[in-house]
Amino acid sequence: MSNQQSSQLAVRCLNLCKTFTQGETRVVGLDDVSIDIAKGDMLCLSGPSGSGKTTLLNAIGALDTPDSGEVWIENKRIDQLSKGDRADLRMRHIGFVFQAFNLIPVLSAQENIEFVMELQGVAAAERHKMSSAILEQVGMGGLEHRRPAQLSGGQQQRVAVARAIVSRPSLVLADEPTANLDSQNALQLIELFTQLNTEMGITFVIATHDTRVMSYCRRLIRMVDGQVVSDEIRDTPSHPDAGKDPF
Amino acid sequence: MSVTLTLAWRNLWRHKRRSWLTIGAMVFSNVLLVFMITLQFGSYEMMINNTLRAFSGHIQIAQVSYQEQQKMRLTVPQVAELARQLQARFPGIEVAPRALTFVLAASEDRSFGLQLAGVDAAREPSMSTIPGLMVEGRYLSAAGANEIVLGSVLARNLKVTVGDEITLLGTGVDGSLAAAVVSVSGIFDSGLADIDRSLAQILLRDFQSLFAMQDRGHAILVNAPDIAQTNFYQAEIKGWLSSRGVSDLEVLNWEQLNPGLRQAIQSDMASAWFMYMVLIVLVAFSALNTQLMSVLERTREFGIMSAVGVRTSTLGRLVLLESTVLAALGLLLGCALGALVALYFRVNGLSLPGMAEMAAQYNLPPKMYPSLQPMAILLGPLVVFMGCVSSALYPALKLTALTPVSAMRAV
Structure with a gap:
């Protein structure tokens, strides 16, 4: 691949292998997986449970290291980085959205967002301004001071999205983001992803079983037993509402 | 207030009863230490005064x-x-x-x-x-x-x-x-x-x-009017003699005159501190238990924080900060209550059975009076504070080995 081509890539995975041990059984998580993800793409990883979606997401997100193979994020190899450097990479370049929302329960919606920014060294006034703006952007204006327990699942997930994108990451990784949401909130969330992808150019990699989510993505990778079995690229997302303002 | 400090403060009150029990243990030991150490310092003052007043002066x-x-x-x-x-x-x-x-x-x-x-x-x-x-x-x-x-x-x-x-x-x-x-x-x-x-x-x-x-x-x-003013008057008298052109006289304080007295006090302090340390270690273990439980039950949360880019060393510092806040509460409350107890006995004196009769034989005061020197009040609680903060090192160090993927799987 030429330099020009590689500069257009958000993620490059080369021959990733990962195995786990469960008791005395060896489980294959990734089996020689190689994929390139272009900048600004909106990609869906699908497949049955245990197919390796989350393992691949963890490897791309520098949460876990593969047994062999290479992971590149924007021309930087990350699988050999130290633990601290991987944490810095996650903080500054990658946003995460999890199935279980995973907000810090003792902090308000705004404080959850500001906490990460504080660790990034953003000044207090700037933090406050940016977190208010991002909460407004995800439709959480007016609910800044509520703690997670005082928010619905959909609202919590929107706060989690706000936390993921507040530092303007180039890549957002979402692991089953709609699994704990009702259909209306799930649709709002995926439409929010589409909007952020379109307006901010953020690359989204979403691991999901949800066919509605898949219908919003331009690329669909199907995994089985740790291997990529299909890689479908669409010119336009199949869902008619893709790209509309969700709120 | 920074979000990190807010987080540390609120984390403490997730389990109010547990936190208050730990603070209570710290306060109890601090009050006990303040009382015992102020009384000890007070008895040293009395011992020094009586020894010096017998013959050598300050x-x-x-x-x-x-x-x-x-x-x-x-x-x-x-x-x-x-x-x-x-x-x-x-x-x-x-x-x-x-x-x-x-x-x-x-x-x-x-x-x-x-x-x-x-x-x-x-x-x-x-x-x-x-x-x-x-x-x-x-x-x-x-x-x-x-x-x-x-x-x-x-x-x-x-x-x-x-x-x-x-x-x-x-x-x-x-x-x-x-x-x-x-x-x-x-x-x-x-x-x-x-x-x-x-x-x-x-x-x-x-x-x-x-x-x-x-x-x-x-x-x-x-x-001197008070033994605590010895060094002040020593310096003043030196200056006075010097201003009069006297250079062949030296001005010595009681520690220079009676080096054995200071050594005896230090030896007594050392044996007393051995007992105090037992108490301090017990309180430190109580704080360790609280912090360790708190860390274990938040493993998943720490995994999430690590996943969004918080370094494990920062997580360790957060745990240390929580322990510091907890220990600071124990320090402040313990010092305040301990000082009140010491003040009460400073005013009213402490008399043990038979003490008055024995003291009278040696021209000593019939009661013991705690010393209210800041050192006597703060020394014990500060050691408890350091012990409790140090006890958080273990859970903090455990966090440095945390990996986000396995931590997020924790229930």
């Missing part, structure tokens, strides 16, 4: 190297006049001139060596406790002549009583033979064996006459 002015060599010829000229001027310059202190030597004392039956002090009978009662410790006869009278008071053990050894005569034999400052016959006017019992066995006092003017010292003496003793 400060002594003497010829350079007199303290080391104790030679008769190392004298302070015009000692009484210098003492008077010093008293006039510093009205808040008590001042008394002294002369000292060793002599052979002979009664009809026996002879013993003793330390003989020439004292100013008018000033001595405000300087030393000995005038108040007479168990037979009376103390020296300024109008009297050729009188002596001596310790009870010495009197027993010499087989003398009030009214008996003793012959003193020594060497004058000029090397001449000094001999005199003195009459026992009183016998004192200080309770300090060394003093009762070896000390006798005569009037300074008799001493000067007997040992051909003219107007000289060996030291000027000073008592």
